[in-house]
Amino acid sequence: MKTVIAVLGATCLSLAAQVASAADKPTDPQIAHIAYSAGVIDVEAAKLALSKTQNPAVKAFAESMQKDHTTVNEMALKLAKKLNVTPENNTTSQALTDAADEKRAELAKLDGVTFDKAYIASEIAYHKQVNDALATLLIPSAENGDLKRLLETGLKLFQGHQQHAEHVAADLK
Secondary structure, X not given: OOOOOHHHOOOOOXXXXXXXXXXXXXXXXXXXXXXXXXXXXXXXXXXXXXXXXXXXXXXHHHHXXXXXXXXXXXXXXXXXXXXXXXXXXXXXXXHHHHHHHHHHHHHHOOOHHHHHHHHHHHHHHHHHHHHHHHHHHHHHHOOOHHHHHHHHHHHHHHHHHHHHHHHHHHHHO
C-alpha cells in the first residue's frame, strides 16, 4: 500500500533532527500535517530535478518520486477526511518547509552531473532521516491505528525509495 510514501517525502535533510527536537510528541493532526508537508516538498524537489537533469536514471527516479508522492498525498487527504482528522500546522512542518526551500535554492544553482549527484545525495540523506523519524517518533506517536499502520507501511516503502536512490547514486560515480 503506497498510501504513506509520498506523504512523507521531502528533500529536507533535517527532517529527523527537526522532528526529534520537538518538545512534545506530535499529535495525529500534527503528524498528518508533517507527512503531507513532506510529500509536497518531495514533489517540488522532483519537479526541479525533472527541469534540470538530462540523465535518464535521475529522470526516472524523479518521475517516480513525483508520481508516488502526488498520488499518496491525494490518498492521505482522503484518509484524513475519513478519519475526521484536520492536519494541524506546527513548527516541525514549518521547519521542514523552510529547510526544503533552502535546499531547493541550493540545488537550483547547479547543473549537469553536479546537479544530478547533489540531488540524488540529498534524496539518500533525506530518506535515511525520514526512515529514522518514522521509526523513532512518528509511528510511536501515532494514536490512531489506521494512521499507525499506514506509517508502518510507508516506512517499508520508503526504504525502497532509499535503495532506489542509492542504486542511482552508484551509477553516477
